[in-house]
Amino acid sequence: MSNDHxxxxxxxxxxxxLFSFGAVTDVQYADCDNGQNxxxxxxxxxxxxxxxxxxxxxxxxxxxxxxxxxLQLGDxxxxxxxxxxxxxxALNETxxxxxxxxxxxxxxxxNHDLYNFTRTELAHSKLFSLTPDKVLQQDTNCSxxxxxxxxxxxxxxxxxxxFEPAPGYKFxxxxxxxxxxxxxxxHHNADFIKAEKFLQSNRPQGNDELNxxxxxxxxxxxxxxxxxxxxxxxxxxxxxxxxSAAENGQRVVVFxxxxxxxxxxxxxxxxxxxxxxxxxxxxxxxxVMYLCGHDHPxxxxxxxxxxxHYTFPAVVEALSDSNAFGTFDVYSDRMELEGMGDVPSKVVxx
Numbered sequence: 001m002s003n004d005h006x007x008x009x010x011x012x013x014x015x016x017x018l019f020s021f022g023a024v025t026d027v028q029y030a031d032c033d034n035g036q037n038x039x040x041x042x043x044x045x046x047x048x049x050x051x052x053x054x055x056x057x058x059x060x061x062x063x064x065x066x067x068x069x070x071l072q073l074g075d076x077x078x079x080x081x082x083x084x085x086x087x088x089x090a091l092n093e094t095x096x097x098x099x100x101x102x103x104x105x106x107x108x109x110x111n112h113d114l115y116n117f118t119r120t121e122l123a124h125s126k127l128f129s130l131t132p133d134k135v136l137q138q139d140t141n142c143s144x145x146x147x148x149x150x151x152x153x154x155x156x157x158x159x160x161x162x163f164e165p166a167p168g169y170k171f172x173x174x175x176x177x178x179x180x181x182x183x184x185x186x187h188h189n190a191d192f193i194k195a196e197k198f199l200q201s202n203r204p205q206g207n208d209e210l211n212x213x214x215x216x217x218x219x220x221x222x223x224x225x226x227x228x229x230x231x232x233x234x235x236x237x238x239x240x241x242x243x244s245a246a247e248n249g250q251r252v253v254v255f256x257x258x259x260x261x262x263x264x265x266x267x268x269x270x271x272x273x274x275x276x277x278x279x280x281x282x283x284x285x286x287x288v289m290y291l292c293g294h295d296h297p298x299x300x301x302x303x304x305x306x307x308x309h310y311t312f313p314a315v316v317e318a319l320s321d322s323n324a325f326g327t328f329d330v331y332s333d334r335m336e337l338e339g340m341g342d343v344p345s346k347v348v349x350x
Contacts, residue, residue, distance in 0.1 A: 022069075025294075026314030027050065045317070056340070057101045061102045074112075076112075077112060107127055168250055169252075180229070242281065260292070281307065292311050297313060298343070317342075322341035324341050
């Protein structure tokens with residue numbers, strides 16, 4: 001595993017470190033031969049992706065500056081598993097690898113997860129079977145990690161939540177497919193019908209392939225089926241979480257699967273109602289960063305309100321002698337990202 005973007009992690013440079021966490025996205029594991037993406041522009045190394053995930057977990061477990069948790073930013077298995085009727089076995093294999101992680105792992109929902117499972121099935125799966133008791137873990141680098149929202153997954157299929165890994169910090173997980181045609185289990189579902197009408201109303205006539213942006217230009221190319229949106233109830237919840245963080249003097253990291261800021265990813269991968277989400281986020285000055293995946297090459301940009309938007313590269317497209325994951329060391333005035341493989345190292349200041 002190569003790291004061409006080495007960041008100094010000597011003892012002197014790590015003085016004042018508050019805690020560390022890992023991030024990885026778009027593993028898209030499948031026990032099948034290599035294939036290409038929807039647009040036939042990139043190769044995906046399905047079978048090897050789980051080996052790269054194993055390497056990442058081994059790195060985090062052995063790192064001198066231990067991670068307090070890891071963010072898995074969605075698409076843990078690939079949609080090809082659905083066609084080969086291997087969805088459950090692929091998920092079982094990736095969960096078995098994740099279980100070797102010596103720290104908690106927090107997940108978000110991606111489109112490929114919803115190609116394989118309904119929202120109800122995911123809510124009851126091993127991937128999302130966290131309970132408040134399991135995430136109340138005492139870590140040597142952090143205070144207790146307490147999760148808000150896990151107890152509602154089974155009842156509401158709600159995949160947005162927050163947790164506080166250390167004094168002065170809050171992490172907020174968004175459900176990028178709150179509004180979506182994916183994961184509802186059938187064309188007669190009310191949420192499916194509502195999302196389909198919304199999507200078609202924003203697309204040009206004559207293009208009935210809902211995963212294609214043909215005939216669309218610029219940011220309107222985001223209106224494709226493999227993206228999604230954030231609903232009104234979740235936006236209200238996000239406002240409350242950010243207001244609470246601001247009142248308590250907390251710094252916030254928001255994470256989800258789909259990019260929110262057009263300059264941080266290709267237009268065709270942006271959240272349907274990104275402006276609504278940013279409209280809530282920009283009301284507060286406590287947000288440090290938004291982390292996501294989905295756009296496989298990755299990207300980085302800082303918006304007009306100083307929020308750093310980091311789109312992580314995909315594991316599934318990393319070569320066998322490379323990888324695509326990163327580790328953040330958090331300080332009082334900055335975050336230092338130690339990138340591995342396709343993930344470049346970076347320092348972002350608050």
